[in-house]
Amino acid sequence: MAVDLATMLGIYVYALFALGSYSFTYKDNSFFKFAEHTMVALSIAYNASVAYGYIRFTAVQPVITGKDATFLIPLVIGALFIFFFSKKYFWLYRFPIAVITGTGMGLAMSGTISAQFLDQVVATVRLPLYVVDKVLGFRPMDTLNNWLIFIMVMGTLAYFFFSITPESSLGAATSKLGLIGRWTMMVAFGSAFGNTVMTRMNLFIGVYKNLLRDYTSFLGLAALILVVATLEGQRAKKAA
């Protein structure tokens, strides 16, 4: 497959940084650090340039052309961020922070109560403990599933209920129910772990697939990393 020079260069740079990043699995080395720092620098530069473009188009232009002078207010508040670097006027930096935190918290809280609290509670309370489908009739598996949800929710709530002393009979019963809650949480954490493994593996598979697109770059750079890793190892040995 004929590849143009720009694409080839792209593959090599990609392979260089991908293998550099994964060389950490062998040991920490300067090659990895170079890849890491470049990634951080590029991300910041990219974000800054994109944000600058948006602000220029959305806020600065309307102010300059006189179309909407109200954008001057957020522009001035945003500019106060620069005082983070001033000891004398650091207090001015608190204004944009206060605006961002206040707006963010207010917006999030208003939606959280309905979308993430009430709706979840309502959905759990409404779970039928005897599921009958109009067409298929009694659904034993769905019924079992809903019973499990009911028991596990009650168990988890009981686990975090500390208002009754365990010495009382009610407290002992709550503790026993809390045991179910503990198991429920362990199952949930296990599921989360399994899904995390899936995501990490998929990230790696994505990189691996791209590396294998061009064998020469893969093998050449793998050899290069091996050399660097060996040199790094020798240097560390000498230093020790």
Add this chain to the structure above:
Amino acid sequence: MSFWKKLEAVDARVIYLILWIAIGLPLLTPLYLPLSISPDTVNYHKAIEALPAGAVVAFGMDVSPAGYGGELGPQARATAYHLFTKPVKIVFVSFWETGAPLIQDVWKNRFVADAMKDKKYGEDYVNLHWIPGSETGMAAFAEDVWKTVPADYKGTKLADLPMMAKIKSVNDFALLVCIETGTPGGPEYLRQWQARNRNLKMLVGSLGVSVPANIAYMASGQYVSILRGGRGATEYQYILKIVTPTDVQGSDAMTMSHMVVLVFLLLGNLGYLATKGQKGGKK
């Protein structure tokens, strides 16, 4: 030293090497390992199939390059392909600055490009690029699209994009497809978009790591369905009949990696039980 003791002391790098080999094998040649289709993926497909002609769909490309390169890229491409085969209007948007340029990358996919042939930019689909402010940006967009986004990704004003004439706020959307890496993502859309438009249906393309969190919203009916990581993407591609040998290789590699992890989990637990109570073993 017993076998189990030796196994306990094995260098982590040996495990990494075994993983490299296990994952690399199917990437060199597809193994066509069996893959069942989950009900969630079927429901995801059904929700898009059920869209009426002319329905407006928001396509939230809220991804990082890493997420896109792994699980979310195939999800985004398959969803875009499916939507482009339907007579609906699509508004591409991103609340992640890294996600916006990847919208055009989705369009470059050969299946998506084929499906887009009969669609006209500005009339059938638009790309509103990146909107800053994270959740605050989402709220502003939901309230007033035109004020939040004065122009599309090429700088064309919304007034010059015919399909945008009827899209003023979140109330004009019938469906939101959110391909999400993290925050802002599905829960933020719930708080700012669905809270304002209770009829808004939501589909979420999720990283595997976010699946347990997203399942709660699906069970409550707030999400119609989700795609579960890379596996969900391959299942969806199978349903749409756009699966390529490269996709099969990816899903095979994933299965192999899980098998290796499972074997090590099993060995670890067996080792723990075998050495439990032994002198120097775990109590």
